[in-house]
Each structure stands twice: as structure tokens, then as C-alpha cells.
Amino acid sequence: MRWSRYxxxxxxxxxxxxxxxxxxLMLRAGLIRRLAAGIxxxxxxxxxxxxxxxxxxxxxxxxxGAFEVLMPAVQPAELWQESGRWQEYGPELLRFTDRGDREFxxxxxxxxxxxxxxxxxxxxxxxxxxxxxQIQTKFRDEIRPRFGVMRGREFIMKDAYSFHLDEASLRxxxxxxxxxxxxxxxxxxxxxxxxxxxxxxxxxxxxEEFQVLADSGEDxxxxxxxxxxxxxxxxxxxxxxxxxxxVARTTMQPVAxxxxxxxxxxxxxxxxPAAQCAKTLLVEGANGGVVALVLRGDHExxxxxxxxxxxxxxxxxxxxxxxxxxxxxxxxxxxxxxxxAGCPVIADRxxxxxxxxxxxxxxxxxxxxxVNWGRxxxxxxxADLRNVVAGDPxxxxxxxxxxxxxxxxxHVFQLxxxxxxxxNAAVLDEESRSTTLYMGCYxxxxxxxxxxxxxxxxxxxxxxxxxxxAPFQVVLVPINLAKSQRVRETADxxxxxxxxxxxxxxxDDRDARPGAKFADAELLGIPHRVVVGERGLExxxxxxxxxxxxxxxxxxxxxxxxxxxxxxxxx
RNA sequence: CGGGGCAUGGCGCAGUCUGGUAGCGCAUCUGCUUUGGGAGCAGAGGGUCGCAGGUUCGAAUCCUGCUGCCCCGACCA
Numbered sequence: 001m002r003w004s005r006y007x008x009x010x011x012x013x014x015x016x017x018x019x020x021x022x023x024x025l026m027l028r029a030g031l032i033r034r035l036a037a038g039i040x041x042x043x044x045x046x047x048x049x050x051x052x053x054x055x056x057x058x059x060x061x062x063x064x065g066a067f068e069v070l071m072p073a074v075q076p077a078e079l080w081q082e083s084g085r086w087q088e089y090g091p092e093l094l095r096f097t098d099r100g101d102r103e104f105x106x107x108x109x110x111x112x113x114x115x116x117x118x119x120x121x122x123x124x125x126x127x128x129x130x131x132x133x134q135i136q137t138k139f140r141d142e143i144r145p146r147f148g149v150m151r152g153r154e155f156i157m158k159d160a161y162s163f164h165l166d167e168a169s170l171r172x173x174x175x176x177x178x179x180x181x182x183x184x185x186x187x188x189x190x191x192x193x194x195x196x197x198x199x200x201x202x203x204x205x206x207x208e209e210f211q212v213l214a215d216s217g218e219d220x221x222x223x224x225x226x227x228x229x230x231x232x233x234x235x236x237x238x239x240x241x242x243x244x245x246x247v248a249r250t251t252m253q254p255v256a257x258x259x260x261x262x263x264x265x266x267x268x269x270x271x272x273p274a275a276q277c278a279k280t281l282l283v284e285g286a287n288g289g290v291v292a293l294v295l296r297g298d299h300e301x302x303x304x305x306x307x308x309x310x311x312x313x314x315x316x317x318x319x320x321x322x323x324x325x326x327x328x329x330x331x332x333x334x335x336x337x338x339x340x341a342g343c344p345v346i347a348d349r350x351x352x353x354x355x356x357x358x359x360x361x362x363x364x365x366x367x368x369x370x371v372n373w374g375r376x377x378x379x380x381x382x383a384d385l386r387n388v389v390a391g392d393p394x395x396x397x398x399x400x401x402x403x404x405x406x407x408x409x410x411h412v413f414q415l416x417x418x419x420x421x422x423x424n425a426a427v428l429d430e431e432s433r434s435t436t437l438y439m440g441c442y443x444x445x446x447x448x449x450x451x452x453x454x455x456x457x458x459x460x461x462x463x464x465x466x467x468x469x470a471p472f473q474v475v476l477v478p479i480n481l482a483k484s485q486r487v488r489e490t491a492d493x494x495x496x497x498x499x500x501x502x503x504x505x506x507x508d509d510r511d512a513r514p515g516a517k518f519a520d521a522e523l524l525g526i527p528h529r530v531v532v533g534e535r536g537l538e539x540x541x542x543x544x545x546x547x548x549x550x551x552x553x554x555x556x557x558x559x560x561x562x563x564x565x566x567x568x569x570x571x
Numbered sequence: 572c573g574g575g576g577c578a579u580g581g582c583g584c585a586g587u588c589u590g591g592u593a594g595c596g597c598a599u600c601u602g603c604u605u606u607g608g609g610a611g612c613a614g615a616g617g618g619u620c621g622c623a624g625g626u627u628c629g630a631a632u633c634c635u636g637c638u639g640c641c642c643c644g645a646c647c648a
Contacts, residue, residue: 011598013596014583016584017641036640037639109648144572151648155648159648445648477607513606519609535607
């Protein structure tokens with residue numbers, strides 16, 4: 001591609017709307033343009049990368065034996081009513097009516113459509129297992145679209161659906177997809193982790209997320225240094241402390257703590273470490289009332305774990321200040337588990353092994369010191385309530401946990417029979433019995449992958465594309481080409497030769513000064529840069545520099561194509 | 572949906588408090604000079620100041636309503 005013919009400009013300044021690096025850089029480099037909140041046009045440079053990501057996904061899906069289909073974006077409401085999601089899905093589902101007042105949705109996902117196809121087309125167990133996938137535009141009317149295409153409302157997703165006669169086959173199909181995903185993201189040059197995830201509302205048994213590691217990621221992920229264990233923070237189990245609870249040494253005493261409402265303030269005021277304090281959180285109960293959750297002062301409540309406990313409302317809701325007063329007689333800041341008669345008390349495993357701890361006294365401006373379970377208050381119900389922290393032992397039993405940030409780019413689920421049952425998708429088995437199908441589903445946020453790749457690979461000057469998904473492999477930068485015929489001819493010839501050799505080249509033949517060209521090449525993140533200038537040609541040389549390199553190196557014009565090819569990543 | 576902020580040429584902003592000719596930088600166009608890290612000079616084009624009402628002799632500026640967008644929270648590829 002000759003840059004001089006491409007009319008869209010890069011931007012020196014960042015549009016005010018962009019906050020995160022990938023969004024800023026995608027706008028500045030001219031990869032995307034916003035049309036409305038969460039809705040973007042992909043311009044040529046961005047689309048080149050998007051297509052490469054899609055190509056890798058397609059190749060690996062085909063290699064895994066899946067069949068590509070293309071389902072409609074617009075889907076009739078009947079299918080969603082049949083699966084029950086017409087009611088369940090909520091306002092994220094964009095609904096509308098046609099001229100005949102028939103109701104439709106714009107598909108946020110395609111379980112219903114594929115299940116409908118499969119129940120019509122498949123009759124025999126001999127046709128199983130099977131996996132259909134598509135790369136297609138989705139629409140989800142997100143509450144808050146943000147970060148450019150990272151969380152758009154309209155986005156491109158690769159979604160795949162597998163169908164099986166039994167659970168064993170489903171597990172095999174799931175494992176095959178998991179493997180295909182690992183291959184894809186590896187091929188894209190991304191650093192990622194597959195982590196255990198909460199299967200949440202979609203239901204089903206097993207579920208893993210594929211997370212691209214990036215400090216700016218929205219998700220916290222946890223992994224062990226001792227083995228392959230990795231999980232979403234929501235899911236990572238916090239083991240009970242290995243050491244038993246120490247014996248009580250002190251007696252319980254009230255202490256005046258005027259104005260001290262937070263653990264941090266309390267710890268500072270008394271000089272007691274936060275880990276020796278207990279914090280008591282009141283949440284709404286499943287059937288009204290409140291439930292007291294007790295954690296060590298230095299730990300954080302894990303909402304997903306808490307809302308799974310019987311008696312706790314799901315989704316988790318903190319009790320209102322009025323409810324706190326009604327249950328404890330005091331206000332938030334001085335709540336403690338001692339003497340809490342009216343509500344269940346559930347202690348986190350770590351909080352349950354505290355001895356001689358500090359907690360609120362259920363009286364204004366007062367805390368208790370030297371508190372002990374079983375002596376000053378009843379032994380609590382014990383549960384895993386907290387987020388793990390770095391250094392905790394791995395629940396796998398091997399190693400210690402680290403925490404990193406990640407961007408979820410893929411999710412694989414074993415769905416089971418949720419949709420096939422609701423929509424009556426069945427085949428005849430070997431004994432001519434009608435058998436409801438087992439189903440798995442496997443998603444990749446294709447447009448999000450592009451943003452995640454940038455989050456993971458950029459510097460202060462711009463994008464640094466992993467080579468397999470760069471819009472171009474090489475940027476060719478002629479210096480002063482308007483003046484020098486030799487530069488112009490060399491650049492043109494090299495451009496032709498490289499292109500003929502199957503290398504993707506962007507020739508920056510714009511009438512711009514070298515500094516502007518270098519800055520744009522770095523902003524756009526092309527991995528390999530070749531400079532053609534009078535200075536080098538004088539000695540029969542060109543100049544090569546990798547986007548990540550600190551300095552350039554000269555190489556001979558003679559045999560230039562072979563040299564450049566030798567620098568490209570294999571494959 | 573709750574909380575906060577912003578809306579002025581394509582982009583980034585000033586001007587709004589204190590009403591009186593709409594301005595700056597970048598980008599764009601023309602010419603000349605320049606050409607190894609975002610050039611200089613001279614000139615030019617481009618804005619119903621988000622929309623609708625109102626107050627006023629006069630509104631980007633004051634008042635009312637609406638809309639759009641961004642950021643923080645619960646959800647998700």
C-alpha cells in the first residue's frame with residue numbers, strides 16, 4: 001500500500017474521549033472512528049489487523065474440525081421466548097418490531113438460532129459430535145460501553161457451538177476448543193492465561209476464560225507458581241490458615257474509639273495490625289433481614305463467594321444504614337459480631353482463626369479488644385468469603401498465588417442441556433431412543449482481541465504490534481524522495497520486490513519530513529522499518545530497525561529482500 | 572441505572588464568572604524556502620458556539636427544558 005494514496009490522517013493529539021491506551025492509540029493511528037457510543041467504524045489500517053485476527057481464528061477452528069456458518073443478526077422473538085431468555089435477558093437485549101408488528105431482536109449471541117438449526121437438521125447420533133462456528137457482528141446494549149472497542153455495543157465475535165450425545169463427548173469437544181484457543185492466542189503473539197471462571201447466569205458446569213495479560217485489564221486473575229492452577233479472582237479459593245487458632249491470652253475489653261470508623265483508622269489509632277482486627281459487613285439476607293459477614297481487616301469480601309452462601313441474597317447487596325441500625329443498634333463503623341443475636345454470623349476461614357482480635361462493639365465510638373470466638377461470642381459458621389491475596393497458598397496444593405490483571409478475550413463453556421432441553425433438540429441414539437443433546441459454547445471477542453493486543457503491546461510512542469497481527473509487516477520510509485531520484489527509484493523498486501515476495505509493505509511515499517514519517521510509523525506500530533536515504537545509498541546501504549529496537553543498523557541494498565525476509569518472524 | 576464531568580471549525584483548547592465584532596495551536600488548501608526525528612514564512616478556506624424555548628436593544632456567555640458524549644460503580648467477548 002502506498003501511504004500517499006490513503007486519505008485518513010493520524011492525530012498528534014488524543015481526542016478527549018479516550019482514556020485507556022488502546023482506545024487513544026486506535027484513534028490516533030486511525031484504526032477506528034466513533035459513530036455513536038460503543039459503535040465504531042473500522043478504517044483500513046484497523047481492518048487489516050482485524051482480518052488477520054479473524055484469519056488465525058478461522059484456521060484454528062477449521063483445524064479443530066469445526067464448520068463455519070453465518071447466522072443472521074436479526075432473530076425472531078419466538079426463539080427467545082422458547083428458550084426463556086426473552087424474559088431473562090433484560091434491557092441489554094435490543095428488541096424491535098417490524099412493519100407487521102412482529103417482534104425481533106438483534107442477536108447478542110446465537111444459542112437459540114444454532115439450536116433451532118440443529119434440531120431441524122440433525123436426527124441421528126451418527127451426525128454427532130459436531131461444532132458450528134461463525135465470525136459475526138453482535139449487538140449488546142451495554143449499560144456502559146467504554147474504552148473504545150474494548151467494550152463496544154456492536155462488536156465482532158467468533159462464537160462456536162458444539163453438540164454431543166453425552167457428557168463424555170462434551171468434555172472432549174470442550175477440551176479440543178480449549179486447545180484451539182490456546183493455539184490461536186499463541187499464534188497471535190499474545191501473552192495469556194486460561195483461568196477457571198464462574199459460569200454465572202449462562203449456567204453449565206465447567207467454564208474457563210482466556211485472559212490477555214495487561215496491567216490495565218479489568219479482571220483480576222490468580223495463578224500458582226507451583227503448577228498450572230489459574231483462576232479468576234472471583235473463583236480462587238482461599239484455603240483455611242494452616243496453623244490452628246492460637247489460645248486466648250487476653251480478656252475482652254471495650255475501648256473508646258471516637259470517630260474511628262474504618263479498619264485503617266482503627267489500626268492506626270490502636271496500633272494493632274489490620275490483620276488482627278475483624279471487620280463485620282452486614283448484607284441483605286435471602287429472605288429479608290441481614291447476615292453478618294466477618295473478615296480479617298486486611299482482607300476483602302468476595303461478592304461471588306458470598307452470594308452463593310445459603311441465606312445470603314443473590315446478587316449480593318450491602319444492608320442499608322437503616323437496616324444496620326435496626327440489627328445492631330449502632331451505625332456502620334462500629335459493627336461487630338459480639339452480641340449480634342438477631343442475625344446469622346458467618347466468618348471467613350481466616351477471620352475464624354483469629355484470637356484476641358479487635359472488632360466493633362455495636363456502640364458508637366467504641367470497639368472491643370481481646371475478643372475470642374467460643375468464649376466471648378458463639379463459634380461462627382465458617383466459609384470462604386474473601387478474595388485471595390498474593391502469597392496465599394494455591395488451592396491446588398502446590399505453590400503460592402500471584403495476582404495479575406487480564407482482559408477477557410475468550411470464554412469456553414460446557415452448557416449441558418439448558419438450551420437443547422428448552423428447545424427440544426434431540427436425536428435418536430444407538431437404541432433408537434430420543435436423546436436430548438449436550439451442548440458447549442465457545443466465544444472470542446474478535447474486536448476486543450485487537451484492543452487487548454494494543455493494551456499489552458505499546459509504549460509512549462505508539463502501538464507495537466505482535467508481528468502475526470500487524471496491519472503491515474514492513475514500513476518503507478524514503479527520505480527526501482521529492483528531491484532524490486535515486487531514493488525514489490530505490491524505494492519504488494524495493495516496494496515492488498517485497499510485495500512480489502509476498503511481504504506486506506506500507507510505502508510511506510507521502511511528501512512529509514522524516515520526523516513525521518518516523519513518528520507515524522511508530523504510532524502505527526509496524527514491526528519492521530526500512531529507511532531509504534541518500535546518506536545510506538551513497539555507501540550502497542539501507543537502514544533497518546525493529547519497532548522494539550533502540551537503534552538502527554545498516555544493511556546492503558544488494559540482497560535487500562533476502563535480508564528483510566530474514567528479519568521477519570517465521571510463518 | 573446511581574454518582575461525577577464535558578459539549579465552541581476535522582482534532583486539542585481559550586472565551587462563559589462580569590452579555591457587546593467568535594479566537595488560539597494542530598490539521599487542510601496555495602506559493603516560496605526547507606528536508607535524517609512531528610519545518611519556516613506569507614496568504615486562504617472552514618464554526619447556525621449540541622438542540623429547543625425564555626430574559627434582553629443585544630446571548631457562546633444569564634434562566635428553563637431536552638439531547639449527546641466521557642469517567643467511576645454492579646454486568647460481559
